[in-house]
Amino acid sequence: MTSTASSAPASPAPKTGRNEVLYFAFRNTKLVIGACVFTLFLLGAIFGPMLATHEPLTFDAPPGLPPSADYWFGTTLFGQDVFSQFVHGLRSSFIVGALGGITAAVIGMLVGFFAGYRGGLVDEVLNMLTNVVLVIPTFAVLLVVAAYLSVRGLGTEAMFIGLTSWPWAARAIRAQTFSLTSRDFVGMARLNGESTFRIIFGEIAPNMSSYLVMTFILLFGGAILTAATLDFIGLGPTDSISLGLMMNYSVMNAALQLGMWWWFVPPGLAITSIVGSLYVMNVGLDEVFNPKLRAL
Amino acid sequence: MLRYLARKLFIYLLTFIVAVTIDWAIPRFMPGNPVDALVSRIALMPDANAALTSYFIAAFNFDQPLWQQYLNFWWALFNGDLGRSIMLFPTPVTTLIGRALPYTLGLLLPSILLSWYVGNVIGALAARRKFLDNSVLPFGYLLTATPYMWLGILLAWVLGSTLGWFPLAFGYDQSLKAEWSWQFFGSLLYHWVLPFASLFMVALGGWAIGMRNMIIYELESDYANYLMALGAPQRLVRKYAFRNAMLPQITGLALQLGAVVGGALVTEIVFSYPGLGWLVLSGIQNQDYFVIQGVFLFIIVGVLLANLIVDIVYVIVDPRTRVGLQGDAA
Secondary structure (H helix, E strand, O other): OHHHHHOOOOOOOOOOHHHHHHHHHHHOHHHHHHHHHHHHHHHHHHHHHHHOOOOOOOOOOOOOOOOOOOOOOOEOOOOOEHHHHHHHHHHHHHHHHHHHHHHHHHHHHHHHHHHHHHOHHHHHHHHHHHHHHHHOOHHHHHHHHHHHOOOOOHHHHHHHHHHHOOHHHHHHHHHHHHHHHOOHHHHHHHHOOOOHHHHHHHHHHHHOHHHHHHHHHHHHHHHHHHHHHHHHHHHOOOOOOOHHHHHHHHHHOOHHHHOOHHHHHHHHHHHHHHHHHHHHHHHHHHHHHOHHHOOO | OHHHHHHHHHHHHHHHHHHHHHHHHHHHHOOOOHHHHHHHHHOOOHHHHHHHHHHHHHHHOOOOOHHHHHHHHHHHHHOOOOOEOOOOOOOEHHHHHHHHHHHHHHHHHHHHHHHHHHHHHHHHHHOOOHHHHHHHHHHHHHHHHOOHHHHHHHHHHHHHHHOOOOOOOOOOOOOOOOOOOHHHHHHHHHHHHHHHHHHHHHHHHHHHHHHHHHHHHHHOOHHHHHHHHOOOOHHHHHHHHHHHHHHHHHHHHHHHHHHHHHHHHHHHHHOOOOOHHHHHHHHHHOOOHHHHHHHHHHHHHHHHHHHHHHHHHHHHHOHHHHHOOOOOOO
């Protein structure tokens, strides 16, 4: 999504193939605004930690300072640099979002493709599995799992989020696959004796690639939100800082009563902006890929 | 219709069994031994040590074969035994949950139902009305992207801390005794406003957007075009579109329940509200595994029951499920 934003074609006139998509992509304000906000925070996550002059978790600053030239986002009640925590937390959020999103997308795609293409008993079993995971309040499951893990890393957190957030994606992909399977080109591939694997990833998947991209974007945003919630409840990574943990520390240490807004406003604002930009980008992409929705 | 409900019931039963199995398996198959951790922790509390240690050994039954442990777990569950709390030993976990439950339900039920209703109305109004649409849509996306706790924090900060209009924490005024009096009731209500408002607002955006999209889709469908071609008034067409657009929103309500419960837990933590979320937090801080597991089971049962209710409502609202035309659509 960022690559489309950076590789700008000079002349937005051509009308065929990929260029047509790019042409509409750049005229879509939703997509452009969403991509800009997302890229801004992504750059902050990549380069921010290099700019930070203090370590995120060391207590080497005067406590409780409002934002100033020395401490851009102020300091916490214990004398930690909020800006440094913020940019490191931003990095954690993107890592969890990407890993969790990829895990969920891979499971959702595998389940959805095979259930939709194979049908019959495979479909019945996979559908049952999807329904069960869909009904279980996954947040409660994550709660119990995380509580029993005494050492938690970003990777494990992302993996567990991915393992519980795939069902709706699987369902949507199954429905799409189901409708594509009855098309002629899939029948031709079958007659040619191509393997199931090749048909799914060579014939079916490319024909719903835009749909898959949009599914991934939503899973990415969902993983960031879930991770923030888990972190806030005190079950986040034990070895690093995250945006949810920052909010947890600030609320637990009376930042609200003391009015230390610089401690709890930036992390929440960042999560809202990132996830919001993803949602808006998704709507924009939908309009770009789906000619019916294009506002000309 | 019976087939439809029976199928749903089967899925819920299966889900319940899976959830209980997860609840049973996690302490036993996770790396690290929870009993060791617990015993080393209670070594700091010498008076309770002996009673607790023997309780843990009895509670986990590690000396018995696995299948026996599994059966014991189910047996205890059917007897309403979720174990005893460690932080407040020997209070049964069910008592703690029973104490916290009214607060959580008091937040959840009104906020879920009201946000669903208001969101649907706003979304239906916004569809195909340029001016409203342009404000509802971005605002709705902003709200759905907001983490539950952050909106709670902002409300607490602005309306509670800065302006001082509402209390910042607790379920009622701590100087009052919990009793059936108007004063206590008033205090309860006063402390309820902010957590309720934040839960209500976060959920609102998603419903409005969903309804807007559904209405637009329905207004483009054949029956709407046909009605329009017959010269039916705009109001009538919209009424039919609204009824049809309601159906996916009802299913969506069931799917959202789990997320909303999670949101309620963290909102309670922001406001130190004495519901299940606060119980879970103190359980986590004190490594009180039985409390966490008990709350987990309670949430599962609650969400499954709510799903069942939604299904029954769906059968009442959608006649197609009754005659078995599209029973599996939901």
